[in-house]
Amino acid sequence: MADLQKAMAENAxxxxxxxxxxxxxxxxxxxxxxxxxxxxxxxxxxxxxxxMVSASARLFAVAESCAQHVGAAIEMVHCYSLVHDDLPAxxxxxxxxxxxxCHIRFxxxxxxxxxxxxxxxxxxxxxxxxxxxxxxxxxxxxxxxxKAAGAEGMVGGQMLDLMAENERLNMPxxxxxxxxxxxxxxxxxxxxxxxxxxxxxxxxxxxxxYAHDLGLAFQIADDxxxxxxxxxxxxxxxxxxxxxxxxxxxxxxxxxxxxxxAQILADQACRHLEMFDEKADYLKELARFVxxxxx
Amino acid sequence: MADLQKAMAENAxxxxxxxxxxxxxxxxxxxxxxxxxxxxxxxxxxxxxxxMVSASARLFAVAESCAQHVGAAIEMVHCYSLVHDDLPAxxxxxxxxxxxxCHIRFxxxxxxxxxxxxxxxxxxxxxxxxxxxxxxxxxxxxxxxxKAAGAEGMVGGQMLDLMAENERLNMPxxxxxxxxxxxxxxxxxxxxxxxxxxxxxxxxxxxxxYAHDLGLAFQIADDxxxxxxxxxxxxxxxxxxxxxxxxxxxxxxxxxxxxxxAQILADQACRHLEMFDEKADYLKELARFVxxxxx
Numbered sequence: 001m002a003d004l005q006k007a008m009a010e011n012a013x014x015x016x017x018x019x020x021x022x023x024x025x026x027x028x029x030x031x032x033x034x035x036x037x038x039x040x041x042x043x044x045x046x047x048x049x050x051x052m053v054s055a056s057a058r059l060f061a062v063a064e065s066c067a068q069h070v071g072a073a074i075e076m077v078h079c080y081s082l083v084h085d086d087l088p089a090x091x092x093x094x095x096x097x098x099x100x101x102c103h104i105r106f107x108x109x110x111x112x113x114x115x116x117x118x119x120x121x122x123x124x125x126x127x128x129x130x131x132x133x134x135x136x137x138x139x140x141x142x143x144x145x146x147k148a149a150g151a152e153g154m155v156g157g158q159m160l161d162l163m164a165e166n167e168r169l170n171m172p173x174x175x176x177x178x179x180x181x182x183x184x185x186x187x188x189x190x191x192x193x194x195x196x197x198x199x200x201x202x203x204x205x206x207x208x209x210y211a212h213d214l215g216l217a218f219q220i221a222d223d224x225x226x227x228x229x230x231x232x233x234x235x236x237x238x239x240x241x242x243x244x245x246x247x248x249x250x251x252x253x254x255x256x257x258x259x260x261x262a263q264i265l266a267d268q269a270c271r272h273l274e275m276f277d278e279k280a281d282y283l284k285e286l287a288r289f290v291x292x293x294x295x
Numbered sequence: 296m297a298d299l300q301k302a303m304a305e306n307a308x309x310x311x312x313x314x315x316x317x318x319x320x321x322x323x324x325x326x327x328x329x330x331x332x333x334x335x336x337x338x339x340x341x342x343x344x345x346x347m348v349s350a351s352a353r354l355f356a357v358a359e360s361c362a363q364h365v366g367a368a369i370e371m372v373h374c375y376s377l378v379h380d381d382l383p384a385x386x387x388x389x390x391x392x393x394x395x396x397c398h399i400r401f402x403x404x405x406x407x408x409x410x411x412x413x414x415x416x417x418x419x420x421x422x423x424x425x426x427x428x429x430x431x432x433x434x435x436x437x438x439x440x441x442k443a444a445g446a447e448g449m450v451g452g453q454m455l456d457l458m459a460e461n462e463r464l465n466m467p468x469x470x471x472x473x474x475x476x477x478x479x480x481x482x483x484x485x486x487x488x489x490x491x492x493x494x495x496x497x498x499x500x501x502x503x504x505y506a507h508d509l510g511l512a513f514q515i516a517d518d519x520x521x522x523x524x525x526x527x528x529x530x531x532x533x534x535x536x537x538x539x540x541x542x543x544x545x546x547x548x549x550x551x552x553x554x555x556x557a558q559i560l561a562d563q564a565c566r567h568l569e570m571f572d573e574k575a576d577y578l579k580e581l582a583r584f585v586x587x588x589x590x
């Protein structure tokens with residue numbers, strides 16, 4: 001696990017530097033927009049999704065710089081989704097990673113536009129040759145990200161989440177919601193390595209299966225943190241789901257069964273990687289890491 | 296002009312049908328999201344930008360279906376920008392094309408997400424083979440749309456526009472704002488034909504120059520409508536710019552000079568097309584159309 005954490009920290013630093021280069025403030029009066037984009041995406045974070053890209057790209061000997069560009073694009077999408085989800089009309093959150101959310105630090109209009117511009121920039125980064133020299137790979141990346149982030153993926157999941165307040169979703173409904181809201185982008189992060197490496201179908205399929213289980217394990221861990229963590233540990237308000245009357249894996253299964261379910265999913269995720277040798281060690285360790293994290 | 300209006304109506308019908316196919320409502324609980332996306336993009340409209348794509352694609356014998364896919368993607372971006380611009384935190388508009396705006400018809404959260412999902416879907420459409428068989432062309436389209444729609448284009452222009460309330464911008468500042476806010480997407484619409492047709496640099500340059508002048512002429516016509524039109528004609532609230540204390544081409548130049556400036560720009564736009572023969576007739580007529588439109 002020490003190796004994993006070192007590799008994750010190193011990757012997070014590299015992706016952070018790349019984001020810093022990709023989000024340069026210009027000198028126009030609109031510089032405020034780029035400041036809000038940078039505020040929302042450069043404030044640290046574990047960069048778990050970019051690490052998934054790099055760890056899956058290792059399986060196919062993809063150039064590290066390509067994986068990092070794709071990771072940076074995914075991080076932009078992740079950060080835009082947080083900025084919009086935090087808005088007063090949505091989850092109405094004031095705190096994120098221990099800092100004021102974008103619309104608190106700037107204002108609502110700027111936060112909406114900063115999210116829009118981060119999403120747009122993500123597609124720009126994927127379409128640039130730095131993401132991959134082969135334009136076919138680039139258009140596949142754009143296509144897969146758009147599917148993962150759009151109405152049938154992340155945004156659709158957020159719509160479901162908003163509609164679920166004060167409704168008691170059952171287990172299949174919560175599972176579907178989470179597969180869309182958080183699972184789709186995690187799945188793309190893992191699959192991106194296979195797209196970059198022009199991997200054959202069996203390898204791609206194995207990564208998808210891994211990502212599917214990992215995504216659910218990740219979300220259960222998140223639900224556990226919301227119940228058990230303190231705001232100081234987690235860096236955002238906790239106990240939110242219970243306050244909003246939302247069904248979660250924890251409210252449906254209870255803490256103990258949720259924890260053992262996360263463990264089962266993490267083990268299952270790793271078994272999908274058997275066709276890869278020790279090159280998949282980071283991905284396997286990552287599955288154990290996501291269910292043990294404290295923030 | 297009769298021919299132009301017939302061709303525009305025919306193209307608008309085809310693009311409307313394509314949008315209808317590209318935005319299919321699924322059967323999940325999140326169907327509300329797709330309904331809001333459809334509400335915001337299928338409600339008519341002149342589809343001027345998709346027509347620009349088709350008219351410029353004609354110069355290079357591009358398949359009509361490719362041009363229509365690209366046009367549909369641009370229309371999604373245009374419609375998303377209207378949905379977000381209309382939000383209470385932004386321009387706070389209740390009426391658009393004579394109908395309640397998306398956040399009035401649905402709610403604010405749904406409008407934010409519908410905009411996000413329309414933007415995302417636009418990139419998906421450009422990355423699909425139906426937009427063009429050559430993946431290099433597809434990634435060029437994605438790149439150019441992202442540049443036009445992002446922080447250095449449309450979204451940056453909207454940021455400038457919000458910051459300009461109760462400030463008196465001068466002529467170069469208003470020109471820069473409008474080149475970003477509305478000009479960039481219009482320029483991409485005209486350039487898209489050249490990208491689709493793998494046109495040589497001189498042709499691409501001519502189209503860019505045309506689009507630049509056309510975009511400004513278009514915006515001046517819009518400012519004139521805001522002053523002279525009634526809400527019933529224009530389908531949205533008029534007199535907004537004056538109410539908000541915003542500098543516009545009309546407030547800076549006066550009505551008469553603004554009108555003659557639009558005429559000069561339209562003529563100038565047409566002169567850039569001299570290298571193309573009568574294949575450019577629609578583009579030339581379009582330049583005259585945008586400055587004469589009453590809605």
